[in-house]
Amino acid sequence: MKRIGVFICHCGINIAGTVDIEKLTSQIKEYPNVVHVENYKYMCSSPGQQLINQQIMDKNLDAVVVAACSPSLHENTFRTSVQRVEMNPYNCEIANIREQCSWVHDDKQIATDKAAKIIKSMVEKTVLDEPLMPITVPVNRKALVIGGGVAGMQAALNIANNGYEVILVERESSIGGHMAMLSETFPTLDCSQCILTPKMVEVDQHPNITLITYSEVVEVSGFVGNFKVKIKQKAKYVDWEKCNGCGDCITECPINTPSEFEQQLGERHAIYRPFPQAVPNKVIVDMDECIQCMVCQVFCPTDAIDFNQKDSIVEQEVGAIVLATGYQLYSLKNLPEYGGGEIEDVIDGLAFERLLSASGPTQGVVKRPSDGKIPQDVVFIQCAGSRDPENHMPYCSRICCMYTAKHAMLYKHRVHQGRAYIFYMDIRSGGKDYEEFVQRVMEEERVVYLRGKVSRLYEEDGKVVVCGTDTLTRRNVEIKADLVVTATPIRPIEDIDQLSKLFKISINQNGFLTEAHPKLRPVESLTSGIYLAGCAQAPRDIPDTVAQASGAASMVCALFSSDQLYHDPIIAGVDEDLCSGCGICVGVCPYSARTLNREKGIVEVNEVLCEACGACSAACPSGAAQQRNFTDIQLKNMVKAILG
Amino acid sequence: MSEQKLKPKVAFYWCASCGGCEEAVVDLAEDILDVVEKIDIVFWPVAMDFKKQDVENYSNGEIAVSFINGAIRTEEQLEMARLLRKKSQLVVAFGSCSHLGGIPGLANLYSREDLFDTYYNKLPSNDNPRKILPLTETETDKGTITLPEIHRTVKALNQVINVDYYLPGCAPPPDLILNAIQAILENNLPPLGSVLAPEKSLCDTCPRKDSKPDKILIKKINRISLTEIPPDKCFLAEGVICMGPATRSGCGERCINANMPCRGCFGPTSAVEDQGAKFLSALTSIIDSEDEQEIKAILDSVIDPTGLFYMYSLASSVKRKYQDFK
Ligand SMILES: Cc1cc2nc3c(=O)[nH]c(=O)nc-3n(C[C@H](O)[C@H](O)[C@H](O)COP(=O)(O)OP(=O)(O)OC[C@H]3O[C@@H](n4cnc5c(N)ncnc54)[C@H](O)[C@@H]3O)c2cc1C
Ligand code: SF4
Ligand code: SF4
Numbered sequence: 001m002k003r004i005g006v007f008i009c010h011c012g013i014n015i016a017g018t019v020d021i022e023k024l025t026s027q028i029k030e031y032p033n034v035v036h037v038e039n040y041k042y043m044c045s046s047p048g049q050q051l052i053n054q055q056i057m058d059k060n061l062d063a064v065v066v067a068a069c070s071p072s073l074h075e076n077t078f079r080t081s082v083q084r085v086e087m088n089p090y091n092c093e094i095a096n097i098r099e100q101c102s103w104v105h106d107d108k109q110i111a112t113d114k115a116a117k118i119i120k121s122m123v124e125k126t127v128l129d130e131p132l133m134p135i136t137v138p139v140n141r142k143a144l145v146i147g148g149g150v151a152g153m154q155a156a157l158n159i160a161n162n163g164y165e166v167i168l169v170e171r172e173s174s175i176g177g178h179m180a181m182l183s184e185t186f187p188t189l190d191c192s193q194c195i196l197t198p199k200m201v202e203v204d205q206h207p208n209i210t211l212i213t214y215s216e217v218v219e220v221s222g223f224v225g226n227f228k229v230k231i232k233q234k235a236k237y238v239d240w241e242k243c244n245g246c247g248d249c250i251t252e253c254p255i256n257t258p259s260e261f262e263q264q265l266g267e268r269h270a271i272y273r274p275f276p277q278a279v280p281n282k283v284i285v286d287m288d289e290c291i292q293c294m295v296c297q298v299f300c301p302t303d304a305i306d307f308n309q310k311d312s313i314v315e316q317e318v319g320a321i322v323l324a325t326g327y328q329l330y331s332l333k334n335l336p337e338y339g340g341g342e343i344e345d346v347i348d349g350l351a352f353e354r355l356l357s358a359s360g361p362t363q364g365v366v367k368r369p370s371d372g373k374i375p376q377d378v379v380f381i382q383c384a385g386s387r388d389p390e391n392h393m394p395y396c397s398r399i400c401c402m403y404t405a406k407h408a409m410l411y412k413h414r415v416h417q418g419r420a421y422i423f424y425m426d427i428r429s430g431g432k433d434y435e436e437f438v439q440r441v442m443e444e445e446r447v448v449y450l451r452g453k454v455s456r457l458y459e460e461d462g463k464v465v466v467c468g469t470d471t472l473t474r475r476n477v478e479i480k481a482d483l484v485v486t487a488t489p490i491r492p493i494e495d496i497d498q499l500s501k502l503f504k505i506s507i508n509q510n511g512f513l514t515e516a517h518p519k520l521r522p523v524e525s526l527t528s529g530i531y532l533a534g535c536a537q538a539p540r541d542i543p544d545t546v547a548q549a550s551g552a553a554s555m556v557c558a559l560f561s562s563d564q565l566y567h568d569p570i571i572a573g574v575d576e577d578l579c580s581g582c583g584i585c586v587g588v589c590p591y592s593a594r595t596l597n598r599e600k601g602i603v604e605v606n607e608v609l610c611e612a613c614g615a616c617s618a619a620c621p622s623g624a625a626q627q628r629n630f631t632d633i634q635l636k637n638m639v640k641a642i643l644g
Numbered sequence: 645m646s647e648q649k650l651k652p653k654v655a656f657y658w659c660a661s662c663g664g665c666e667e668a669v670v671d672l673a674e675d676i677l678d679v680v681e682k683i684d685i686v687f688w689p690v691a692m693d694f695k696k697q698d699v700e701n702y703s704n705g706e707i708a709v710s711f712i713n714g715a716i717r718t719e720e721q722l723e724m725a726r727l728l729r730k731k732s733q734l735v736v737a738f739g740s741c742s743h744l745g746g747i748p749g750l751a752n753l754y755s756r757e758d759l760f761d762t763y764y765n766k767l768p769s770n771d772n773p774r775k776i777l778p779l780t781e782t783e784t785d786k787g788t789i790t791l792p793e794i795h796r797t798v799k800a801l802n803q804v805i806n807v808d809y810y811l812p813g814c815a816p817p818p819d820l821i822l823n824a825i826q827a828i829l830e831n832n833l834p835p836l837g838s839v840l841a842p843e844k845s846l847c848d849t850c851p852r853k854d855s856k857p858d859k860i861l862i863k864k865i866n867r868i869s870l871t872e873i874p875p876d877k878c879f880l881a882e883g884v885i886c887m888g889p890a891t892r893s894g895c896g897e898r899c900i901n902a903n904m905p906c907r908g909c910f911g912p913t914s915a916v917e918d919q920g921a922k923f924l925s926a927l928t929s930i931i932d933s934e935d936e937q938e939i940k941a942i943l944d945s946v947i948d949p950t951g952l953f954y955m956y957s958l959a960s961s962v963k964r965k966y967q968d969f970k
Contacts, residue, residue, distance in 0.1 A: 578915055580848035582889035587859030588929045596858060601848060619929035621890035621922050622845045623915025632915065 002127050005036040005061040006119060007052050009043035009068035011098055018102040020112040024067075027116045033127050035059055044074050049081040056085045063091035063126045067119045069098040088131030090569070090629060095122035117642045124637040129629050132569035137608045139225035140319035141560040144169065146217060149177020150196065150542060151534025151549040152324035153203050158553030159322075160208035164560050167316055168203065169231055170213040174278035175200055177326050181261060183356035183364070185542060186406040187437035193277060193359065200279040214284060218313070220502055221592075223609050224529025225319045225565045235309040237285035238271070242304035245281035247273075249296035249305065257289045259361075263351040265369060266361030271296050271305075276359065320529050320556040323513060324549065325499060327535035330385050330393065330489040337456055338384060338486055344370040345464050346457065346484040349403055356410050366414050368483045371462070375418065375482030378411055379466045380404045381454050382424040384486035393489040395510055398539040400487035401428045405438045407485060408447040420447045421479055423454050423468050431541065450477060457484060490539035503530055513537045523551040531555050570628050571610035572617050574603050578624035585616035585625050594625075652708035652829065655687035655699065655728055656738075659721035660748040660798065661714030665739040666690045668815035669711075672822065679825055683708075687728075696724070702731045709828055711811070713738040715748040715959060716799040719780075720792035729805040736824065736840075737801040740814040740909045743839075744919075745800040745959020747814075750951060752958055756796050800960045810839040814909035814956065817896050838914075841894035845913055846906055849893045852878045861932035865945045868905055879905040880930075885952060890916070890923035909956045918962045920953035 006028050010016035021039045028037045036059045040048050043066055052064060064087070066078050071094035079089035097115040105111040141164050145156045148170030156166045168175070179185075180200075182192035203209055212231060219230035253269035261274040268274075270289040273282065285296075285305075297305040329348050332341035339346045345368050347355075358364040368375045382404050385392035401424065408420040427449075429435045441447050454468040463480040470477050492511040493499070500507045505525040506514040513532050516524040523531050531552035534545040559565070574594075581601040586594045593609035594616060596602075603625075616625040623632060658666060670691075672679065686707060687694045699707075710732040716722055729735055740746040751759060760777050764770060780793045801807050811824055824840045827833050834840070847853055856878045866883040873879060879886035879900075886905035895910055912919035933939050946952060954961055 575915070577843055578845075578913055580845040580889065580893070581853065582845060582847035583856050583858070583860050584889055584926045584930055587861045587932075596856070598854070601853070615929065619926050621916070621926040622913045623922070624913075626915070632917075636917075 002033050003035045003060060003062045004033045004123055004126055005038070005052070005055050005059060005064045006034055006095075006123065007043055007048075007055075007064060007066045007068075008037065008039040008097075008119075009048070009066065010039060010041045011069060011102075012041065015068070015098050015102040015115075018105055018108060018111045019097060019115045020108055024112055024115050024119075027112075028119055028123075031120055031123055034123060036061065043068050044077055049078070052078070053081065053085045056082060056087055061087075063087075063093070063129060065093050065095050065119060065122045065126055067095040067097045067115065067122075070094075070096050070100075090132040091126070091129055093122050093126050093129065095119045117644070121638040121641040124641045125629070125634050128631065128634045128637070132628060134566040135569050135571070135607045137223075137225050137565040137567055139560060139563055139565050140227075140317055141165070141563070142167070142316075142318045143320045143322065143556050143560075144217075144227070144229060144316065144318040145322045145324060147177065147324035147326055147534070147536065148172075148175030148203070148211075148213065149324060149326040149534060149545075150179045150199070151326065151536070151545045152177070152322065153199050154546045154549035155322045155324060155531075155533050155553040155556075156203060156209055157199065157206065158550050159556050159560075160206045162553075162557045162560075163208070164557065165208050165210070166206075167210045167212060167231075167318065169215050169217055170211070171216050172274060173214045173236070173282065173284045174274050174280070175203060175211065175213060176275075176277075176279065178350070179542060180275060180277075181263075181350055181357070182353050183358070183360070184406070184410060186402045187431070187433045189406070189410075191358070193357075197277050197279075200277070204279045211280060212314070213280060217502065220321075220504075222317075223606075224527075225559070226608070227318050227321060227529065229316050229318065229321075231314050231316060233312045233314060235287075235311050236282070237287065237290075237305065237307050237309050238283050239304045239306045239309070240280070240282045242302040243282045243300075244302055244304075245273075245283070246301060247283070248299045248301060249283060252295050252299045254293065254295065255289050255291060257286070262361045263348075263354050265347075265351055265354055320531065320559050321503070322531045322533055322549075322552050322556065323499070323503065323505075323525070323536055324533040324552075325493050325496075325536040327490045327539065328493055330491045332486065332488060334392065335385055335486070335488070338381065338454070338484070339457060339459075339464075343457075343459055343464060343484075344368075345375075345459075345482065346486065348486050348488050349400070349407065352407055352485045356407070356414070364414070366411055366483075373482065374415055376415070377419050377479060377481045378408075378421070378483045378485065379454075379464075379479050379481040380408055380420065380422040381466075381484065381486045382422065383453075384488050386487070386489040387425060393491070393510065395489075395539075396428065397487070397490040398428070399490065399541045401438070402431070402434055402541065404485075404487050405429075405441040405447075409441045409445050412445045412447065420445070421466075421481075422447060422449050423452060423466075424449060425453070426451070431543070452477075490535060492536060496536075503527065505530055523548055523555055529559065567608050568612065569607075570630070571607050571612050572605065572614065572625050572627040573607075574605055575624040575626065576602055578622050579603055579620075580622055580624075582621065584619050584621060588615045588619045589613075590615065651682060651684040653686040653702070653706060654683045655707050655710040655732065656685070656690070657687065657710060657712045657724055657728055658690060659712065659714030659725065659742065659801075660717040661739065661741045661746070663690070664815040665713035665741075668739070668813075668818065668821065672818050675818065675822055679822070682829055683825070696727070699727055699731055704730050705733050707732040709734040709736060711736050711738040712801055713742050713815075715741040715745050716795070716801060716804050717748060717751075718792040718794055722795075722804055723792075725801060725805050734808045734828065735801075735805065736809045736811055737807045738811045739816055740812060740911070740956045742801040743810045743812050743960075744911045744957040745798055745964070746909075746956050749798045749800070749957070749959030749964075750954070751798050752964065753950065756794060797964070798959045803960070803964075808836050809833070810911075812839055812841050812892060812910040813895055817894070817898070819896070820894055839892065839911070841892050841910060843913060844893055846888035846891050846893045846895070846897070846900075846910070849897060850878075850888055850900055851897060852876055852900065855881065857881055860930050862930055863932045863942065865942060867947070873903065875903055885927070885946065887919075887923055887953070887955075889926060890919055907955050908953075911957055911960075919957040920950070920961055923953050924949070 082092045145152045145168045156168045160166045215233045218232045222228045253271045255270035256267045258264040259268040354360040386397040429438045450470045452469040452471045457466045466479045496511045533549040533552040579602040583596045710728040737743045862883045887908035888906040891908045892910040916922045
C-alpha cells in the first residue's frame with residue numbers, strides 16, 4: 001500500500017469560504033491509502049511547503065496530494081519543494097479544488113462534497129503514479145536565425161557575441177530588411193542606413209555568424225536542441241566566391257527594370273544588388289529580365305558570371321531557431337477607395353521613405369512620381385486599411401502614427417513652403433519621447449492634423465482630390481493634393497501560412513506568429529526551441545524590434561548554457577509486450593514521435609518529440625500506448641472515485 | 645480402475661452456443677486420444693450420456709477442471725454453470741461466447757419481448773395464429789410442464805460465476821486447447837484470470853504485416869464483399885475493416901489466410917476493456933481527413949458498426965445490457 005499524505009489549502013477564503021475544510025479533512029482521512037491529512041491557510045507559502053516536507057519525513061510518506069489551486073499555477077512549486085526531502089516530484093500531485101470547485105460554487109455542502117471527490121480521484125491517480133526521471137537531451141549549440149532584417153541581425157549578433165555559432169538565412173540577396181529602406185527614424189531622426197549598415201557589416205564579419213542569403217529554409221525536422229534543416233540556396237548565376245562586388249557588370253547591363261528596393265520609384269538592371277551598401281556586397285542575375293546578351297560575362301574582371309548555376313540545398317543541424325521574417329505592407333491594390341494603386345501620386349509609406357532618402361531614387365528631393373514635380377500640398381492618410389474590421393485589417397499597425405508624423409516633418413524640412421495635412425482617427429504615440437515628437441510636428445512644423453477619415457479620392461487636372469471630414473469642426477474637407485501618402489497596414493509576409501506549417505507553429509487570425517503566452521512568454525513560440533522576433537510576431541517599431549530580438553537571443557543563450565536539456569518524462573511510451581506493431585499510432589502522432597520498427601515488429605517512440613498529447617493512447621487498439629502516470633487504469637480509477 | 649482414480653476429472657458443458665466449440669474438442673483428432681488417456685471425462689452431455697445428477701454426486705472441488713462454452717442466456721445454463729463452479733477446482737471459459745458473450749451477445753441489442761415477437765410471430769416462416777409464446781410453466785392435461793426462463797440479458801460466463809482461465813476463439817484452435825490441457829495436467833498455469841493465448845494483437849503474427857505502409861491512413865471504407873484484396877495486402881490499409889489490431893493473436897490467422905479480415909473472436913488484449921470501443925477509437929484515428937462532413941460521410945459508410953465492432957464482445961462491453969441500447 002502506498003502511503004499518501006493529503007494537504008488541503010484554504011487559500012485564505014478563496015477555498016475555505018466555500019468549502020468546509022474541517023469536514024473535508026475528516027472525510028479524506030478515511031480514504032484508502034491516505035495516511036495523513038492536514039490543512040493550512042496557504043500551502044504555497046514557505047511554512048506551508050515546510051509543513052508538507054516535515055510530514056513526508058515524519059510519516060514516511062510515499063506520495064502527496066496537495067488540494068489547492070490549478071496545477072498550472074503551483075504544481076511546479078510543490079514538485080520542486082518535495083524534492084528537498086528526496087521525494088520524486090512525480091509523486092506529488094495537485095487536486096484543483098479552487099478553479100474547479102470553490103470558485104464556481106456557492107453552496108457549501110455541494111462544494112465540500114465535490115472537493116472530496118476531486119481529492120479522492122487524485123488520490124486514486126497517485127496510488128499508481130510511478131516515480132519518473134526527466135528525459136535528457138543533448139543540445140546542439142548552434143542557432144539558426146531566419147530573416148536578416150534588424151530583428152534577425154540583432155538576434156544573430158547577440159547570440160554570436162555570447163560565443164555560439166549562428167547561421168543567418170535571408171531570402172533576399174542582402175540583409176537589412178525594411179530598415180535599410182527607411183530614410184530617417186523617429187523619434188530621434190537618425191539616418192536609418194547610417195545606424196544600420198555598421199550592424200550589417202558586423203554581421204558579415206562576425207567569426208561566429210555564417211550568412212546564407214538569397215536562400216530559404218525548405219524543410220525542418222527534429223526538436224529542441226536537435227533540429228535539422230534544409231536550406232535552399234537559389235541560383236544567383238554569379239559565383240560569389242569569385243565576385244568581388246566591383247559592379248562593373250551592373251553598369252554595362254543594358255536592361256532596366258523597376259527596383260523593388262526603391263518601391264518601383266527607381267530602376268535597377270537585370271544583374272544587380274538591391275542597394276549600394278548591400279551585405280554581402282555581391283550581385284545576382286534576375287533571370288526573368290535577363291536577355292542572356294552575355295555583356296556582364298565580358299566585363300566581369302573575375303569571371304564570376306555563371307549561367308549554369310542551379311538551386312542547391314544545404315543541410316544544417318542547429319539547436320534553436322529564431323524566426324524574424326518581418327513584414328510587408330498591405331498593397332494599395334486592396335484599397336479601391338484610395339485609387340487601388342492605379343493613381344501614380346498616391347503612394348505608400350515605404351515609397352515615401354525612398355523619396356525622402358538621400359540614397360533614394362531622387363537623392364532625397366521629394367518629387368512626385370507622375371511628373372517629378374515637387375509637391376506643394378501633401379495629404380497623409382493614417383489607418384489606410386488598419387482598424388477597419390469590415391473592409392480591411394481589424395488591428396492597429398502601431399507605427400503609422402509615428403512614421404506619418406515623421407514623414408510630415410521630413411517633408412516640411414525638405415519643402416519649407418509646402419503644406420502637409422494628416423487625416424487621422426486618433427494619435428497613438430505611446431513610446432519614449434514619442435508624444436513630444438508628435439507635438440513638435442503639430443506645433444513647430446505647423447502640420448495640419450485633421451481628425452477624420454478620407455471617404456474617397458480621385459485624379460483631376462494633375463491633382464489628387466482628397467475628400468474627407470474633419471470631425472472636430474464637423475466640416476467636409478476637400479484638398480487638391482499633389483501627393484497622397486497612405487499608411488497602409490503592416491502585414492505578415494505573403495507566405496506566412498507555409499512558414500507556420502514548416503515550423504509547426506501557429507499564427508493568429510491576422511497571420512502574425514503566435515507567442516507562447518501574450519504576457520509571460522512573449523518571445524517563445526509554443527514549439528520549444530523556436531523563438532520569435534520583430535514584426536513577424538506583431539507590428540512594432542525598431543526599438544521594440546531590437547528589444548524583442550535581444551530577448552529571443554537571450555532565450556537561445558539560456559538554452560545553450562547547458563549541454564543537456566530536460567524533457568518532461570510524462571510521455572506516451574510503448575509496452576513492448578503488448579505492441580503488435582499494428583502501426584495505427586504512427587500516423588496519428590502530430591509530432592512524428594512514433595515510428596514502426598519493422599524488424600522488431602513494434603513501434604518506437606522518440607521520447608523527446610513526444611508532447612504527451614495522448615492521441616496515440618486513444619488510438620492504440622492494444623492498449624500498448626499508455627501515457628506515463630495517465631494510464632487507462634489510473635483514469636478509470638479516477639472516474640470511479642468521482643462517480644462514487 | 646484404481647489407476648483411473650488418479651486421472652484428473654474433467655467436465656465439458658455447453659450453454660448458449662452453436663456447437664462449434666464441441667466440434668473443436670472432437671477436432672483434436674488423434675490428439676484427443678492422448679488427452680483421453682490422461683484424463684477422466686466425467687461430464688460431456690453432447691458426447692456422452694451423463695445427467696445433472698452425476699455432477700451433483702461429486703463433492704465440491706472434486707472435478708479438476710470444467711470447460712464451459714457458450715454464453716449464459718437461460719436459467720438452466722446459469723444453474724449448470726453455478727453447479728460446475730461448485731464442483732470444480734478450475735473453470736475455463738471455452739470459446740468466444742463464454743469468454744465475451746460471443747455472437748449470442750448481440751441479442752442484447754433487443755428486448756426479450758421483441759425477440760419473442762420476431763421469432764414466434766413475425767418471421768414469415770412461422771405459422772402461429774394464436775400467438776403462442778414460450779412460457780416457463782404451461783398447464784396441460786398431463787400436468788405442468790416447464791421450460792427454463794430466458795433471461796433478459798445475455799451474459800459472458802464471468803458475469804455469473806468466477807472464471808479461472810479463458811480459452812478464446814470461435815472456436816478455440818486445437819493447439820491452444822492442447823496447450824491449455826497440457827498446462828493443467830502439468831500444473832504449469834499462468835496467473836488466475838489469464839487468457840490462454842498470446843498477449844499481442846493479431847498484427848504481430850499477421851502474414852500480411854509487411855505490406856503495411858509507414859502510416860496507415862484511409863479515406864474510404866471498403867466492404868470486403870465488394871472489394872478485391874490482393875492476398876498479401878493489409879486489409880486495414882486497403883480500407884477494409886479488420887479487427888486484427890484490436891484482437892488478441894493465437895488464432896492461427898485462419899480468416900486472414902482465407903482472405904477474410906479479422907472479426908475479433910479472440911477478444912481484446914489484457915490492457916483493453918472494451919474491444920469495440922477501442923477499435924472504433926483506432927479507426928477514427930486513421931481517417932485521413934480534417935473535414936467534419938467528409939469524416940462523417942466516411943464513417944457513415946460502415947453499415948452495421950455495432951455488429952461489426954462488437955461482433956463477439958457486446959455482452960462484455962461497457963454498454964453490455966440490452967437496456968443500454970433502448
Ligand atoms: C513606412 C515605414 C516607416 C517606418 N519608420 C520607422 C521609424 O522611423 N522608426 C522605427 O523605429 N520604425 C520604423 N518603421 C518600422 C520598422 O520598419 C520595423 O520596426 C523593422 O523594420 C522591423 O524589422 P524586422 O527585422 O522585424 O522586419 P523586416 O525589416 O521586414 O525584416 C525581415 C527580413 O526577413 C526576410 N525574410 C522574410 N521571410 C523570410 C524567409 N522565409 N526566409 C528568409 N528570410 C526571410 C526579409 O527579406 C527581411 O530581410 C517603419 C515602418 C514603415 C513601414
Ligand atoms: S547577360 Fe546581359 S542582360 Fe544578363 S546580366 Fe549579363 S549583361 Fe545583363
Ligand atoms: S497502436 Fe499500439 S499496438 Fe499498434 S503499433 Fe502503436 S503502440 Fe503498437
